[in-house]
Amino acid sequence: MPVDFNNLEIAFAAKNDKALKKTHFVFSTMKSNALVKAGTTLTKLALKSGLPVKGIIKRTLFDIFCGGETIDECVRTAAQMQKFKVGAILDYSVEGEKTEAGFDSTCAEIIRTVERAGKSENMPFAAFKVTGVGAFDLLAKIHEGKALSSDEEAAYGRVEERVARICGKAAELGVPVLIDAEETWIQKPIDDLTIAMMEKYNKGRALVYYTFQMYCHRMLENLKELHAMASEKGYVLGAKLVRGAYMEKERARSFDLHYADPIQPDKQSTDRDFDAGLEFCVENVKEVNLFAGSHNEDSNLKLAKLIGDHGLSVDDKRVSFGQLFGMSDNISYNLANAGYNVAKYVPYGPIKASMPYLFRRAEENTSVKGQSSRELTLIEREIARRKS
Numbered sequence: 345m346p347v348d349f350n351n352l353e354i355a356f357a358a359k360n361d362k363a364l365k366k367t368h369f370v371f372s373t374m375k376s377n378a379l380v381k382a383g384t385t386l387t388k389l390a391l392k393s394g395l396p397v398k399g400i401i402k403r404t405l406f407d408i409f410c411g412g413e414t415i416d417e418c419v420r421t422a423a424q425m426q427k428f429k430v431g432a433i434l435d436y437s438v439e440g441e442k443t444e445a446g447f448d449s450t451c452a453e454i455i456r457t458v459e460r461a462g463k464s465e466n467m468p469f470a471a472f473k474v475t476g477v478g479a480f481d482l483l484a485k486i487h488e489g490k491a492l493s494s495d496e497e498a499a500y501g502r503v504e505e506r507v508a509r510i511c512g513k514a515a516e517l518g519v520p521v522l523i524d525a526e527e528t529w530i531q532k533p534i535d536d537l538t539i540a541m542m543e544k545y546n547k548g549r550a551l552v553y554y555t556f557q558m559y560c561h562r563m564l565e566n567l568k569e570l571h572a573m574a575s576e577k578g579y580v581l582g583a584k585l586v587r588g589a590y591m592e593k594e595r596a597r598s599f600d601l602h603y604a605d606p607i608q609p610d611k612q613s614t615d616r617d618f619d620a621g622l623e624f625c626v627e628n629v630k631e632v633n634l635f636a637g638s639h640n641e642d643s644n645l646k647l648a649k650l651i652g653d654h655g656l657s658v659d660d661k662r663v664s665f666g667q668l669f670g671m672s673d674n675i676s677y678n679l680a681n682a683g684y685n686v687a688k689y690v691p692y693g694p695i696k697a698s699m700p701y702l703f704r705r706a707e708e709n710t711s712v713k714g715q716s717s718r719e720l721t722l723i724e725r726e727i728a729r730r731k732s
């Protein structure tokens with residue numbers, strides 16, 4: 345029987361009435377684009393001028409979208425999710441580091457997430473962004489193929505070393521690690537580093553996962569090419585498929601700098617390639633391990649169906665579903681209840697440093713972007729169901 349994402353009792357089983365009401369409040373506030381815009385500006389100002397807004401943020405946005413401020417706080421969140429067989433992927437959400445000391449400390453923190461996952465039954469993956477351990481501008485320069493100064497060469501050597509250290513620890517502890525994809529104009533070094541790590545560690549199963557942003561024109565071909573390359577070299581391709589998170593930024597930059605927009609012309613094209621990517625991975629599951637990161641109900645249903653059509657068991661280790669903490673619980677909890685492998689990114693970190701992440705979630709959930717109305721309708725229906 346197909347999974348039913350409308351089973352709200354399962355979807356919200358982890359939320360008591362109070363938590364559900366709070367989620368309702370936050371999502372109804374985010375529904376207003378004007379409020380999100382004003383709220384974002386005011387919060388930035390308040391944080392800058394030291395006004396005591398942290399408490400309010402912690403009790404609202406932060407509580408909904410983050411697992412805590414520290415790994416230990418997230419462990420409690422993860423234990424709650426484990427009751428419903430939903431795994432947690434610790435995601436250190438501090439962004440915009442610029443110093444070598446900052447990159448070292450982020451690297452050490454990511455390694456702590458790997459160690460924690462190694463000890464925990466309900467943390468099936470670790471994840472990180474290369475911009476957490478290396479400078480954005482340096483990655484952009486390498487992407488463009490520009491000559492590096494000797495200081496930059498040395499700095500990039502340290503980035504390679506940090507990525508190698510994280511993946512080395514993951515290999516030692518047997519924790520699969522997802523390397524996030526970011527802006528297309530810094531992706532080349534991220535891709536090269538990821539491929540090198542996959543080649544080193546993906547023997548017999550994927551330990552390192554490459555992220556394919558299917559909103560890019562050539563990404564389906566890229567997926568097929570990397571599969572061919574992995575097969576030729578005798579390693580398993582770790583494929584994390586997502587649609588892609590930086591569309592507006594990508595479009596604006598390509599417009600400003602007069603180059604061809606790297607993003608597909610429309611949503612249907614992205615949807616088509618995302619779903620074709622799922623199909624390709626499941627068809628080639630002997631050589632590809634798939635992690636599908638999406639809140640799209642049709643794509644998640646499609647993947648569940650592909651698993652059945654190809655005669656795989658629902659909990660086949662080679663296929664996992666992923667969502668973000670605080671979003672699309674109707675998908676995560678219903679899939680997990682049906683026995684599929686499901687894990688949610690659980691962002692964490694100091695509140696102030698998590699704000700860019702929270703602002704993105706808030707913007708993504710306005711009525712303009714369409715997510716909040718679905719979430720809100722489900723929450724309202726569940727509140728009504730509980731009252732009846």
Ligand SMILES: Cc1cc2nc3c(=O)[nH]c(=O)nc-3n(C[C@H](O)[C@H](O)[C@H](O)COP(=O)(O)OP(=O)(O)OC[C@H]3O[C@@H](n4cnc5c(N)ncnc54)[C@H](O)[C@@H]3O)c2cc1C
Pocket residue numbers: 523524525526555557559586587588589590591607608609610611612614636637638639640666667668688689
């Ligand atoms: C577990 C997980 C991990 C993730 N990791 C990453 C990551 O490493 N890197 C990353 O970039 N993103 C990542 N994301 C975010 C992801 O890329 C999407 O932005 C987000 O999930 C929304 O897409 P969707 O599949 O959930 O659903 P939908 O709501 O169906 O799709 C929205 C997406 O469709 C695409 N789209 C929308 N309009 C258009 C249009 N007009 N033309 C072309 N395409 C369009 C955009 O990618 C948009 O984000 C992750 C998401 C999850 C759930």
